[in-house]
Amino acid sequence: MFSDSGFGPPPFFNLVFGLILVVFAYIIISNIVEWSRNQASDVHMRNVRVVAKRTSVHGDHAHTTYYATFEFLDDGARLELRVPAKQFGLMAEGDLGILNYQGTQFNAFELTRNEGIHR
8 A cells, every 4th residue: 555665655645646736737827828818819899788697606606607698799799708796796688788808808898778779
């Protein structure tokens, strides 16, 4: 069960510990790469409609991530972004507004009152 010398952790422990370190390093590096790409992207402000909202709960309700799907009014394309909880609570499906985003980063959503556009 223990190494040949009788001292130190078993080899399986070292393998599991190493695997955990690799996973944490991958998560950290992935987040840094995404942040860097977002910072290098242009800031966009476009007229949108909120077409869907969803949540993702992780770890027995310990952490909830909020998402909103926006439909661009000019071309009908859609984009799902992670949004802060406060903003998530202030928007409803069907809302029209101006989306401010940078790459995959949500910056703001300003609700508008467009007379000519129906929900």
